[in-house]
Amino acid sequence: GENVEQHPSTLSVQEGDSAVIKCTYSDSASNYFPWYKQELGKRPQLIIDIRSNVGEKKDQRIAVTLNKTAKHFSLHITETQPEDSAVYFCAGMEYGNKLVFGAGTILRVKS
Amino acid sequence: GAVVSQHPSRVICKSGTSVKIECRSLDFQATTMFWYRQFPKQSLMLMATSNEGSKATYEQGVEKDKFLINHASLTLSTLTVTSAHPEDSSFYICSAPGNGYTFGSGTRLTVV
Numbered sequence: 312g313e314n315v316e317q318h319p320s321t322l323s324v325q326e327g328d329s330a331v332i333k334c335t336y337s338d339s340a341s342n343y344f345p346w347y348k349q350e351l352g353k354r355p356q357l358i359i360d361i362r363s364n365v366g367e368k369k370d371q372r373i374a375v376t377l378n379k380t381a382k383h384f385s386l387h388i389t390e391t392q393p394e395d396s397a398v399y400f401c402a403g404m405e406y407g408n409k410l411v412f413g414a415g416t417i418l419r420v421k422s
Numbered sequence: 423g424a425v426v427s428q429h430p431s432r433v434i435c436k437s438g439t440s441v442k443i444e445c446r447s448l449d450f451q452a453t454t455m456f457w458y459r460q461f462p463k464q465s466l467m468l469m470a471t472s473n474e475g476s477k478a479t480y481e482q483g484v485e486k487d488k489f490l491i492n493h494a495s496l497t498l499s500t501l502t503v504t505s506a507h508p509e510d511s512s513f514y515i516c517s518a519p520g521n522g523y524t525f526g527s528g529t530r531l532t533v534v
Binding site: 353357407 | 468471502515
């Protein structure tokens with residue numbers, strides 16, 4: 312099955328700086344890679360996703376890049392704000408449309 | 423957009439009792455529902471997949487007799503934790519596939 316590794320586990324940045332979180336996946340057949348933001352005690356919220364037929368997708372301050380050859384994808388957040396502080400999860404999709412999540416990254420934006 | 427309603431949001435139960443968690447798709451039909459468990463400061467781990475009209479499929483290591491899953495209709499999936507023990511205390515959350523996967527709001531289960 313799919314295995315998703317995520318780095319770093321924690322990330323502290325100064326407000327206004329950029330944050331980058333990286334994930335690798337094992338199943339070359341995976342074709343859908345979402346990113347979720349989860350605040351304490353709440354449900355994961357989809358912030359951006361990318362399918363394997365594109366290499367990059369951007370939505371305002373958030374972008375995701377995908378390198379199918381290397382089997383890795385990254386989340387980029389620019390101009391970070393304190394409200395971006397949360398846990399971020401990447402995921403890959405395996406057979407049966409099941410999402411397999413990375414271990415998560417705690418992002419702290421210091422003001 | 424698609425909404426999944428999950429209840430209860432919090433439940434405290436005594437060891438040995440059973441707890442039922444419900445997930446309802448409010449504005450769409452969900453033939454499949456994924457059930458996850460999340461321990462504090464950890465990731466979401468898939469427990470099982472419920473399918474309307476057929477038996478649920480469980481991930482390796484998940485006890486099917488302990489975590490009973492029923493997909494009674496196209497809008498309702500339930501997870502029952504039977505004979506709960508303190509180690510079952512966790513955050514349980516459901517998710518329906520499609521359009522980015524819609525998550526329920528989660529259930530914080532505490533077994534005392």
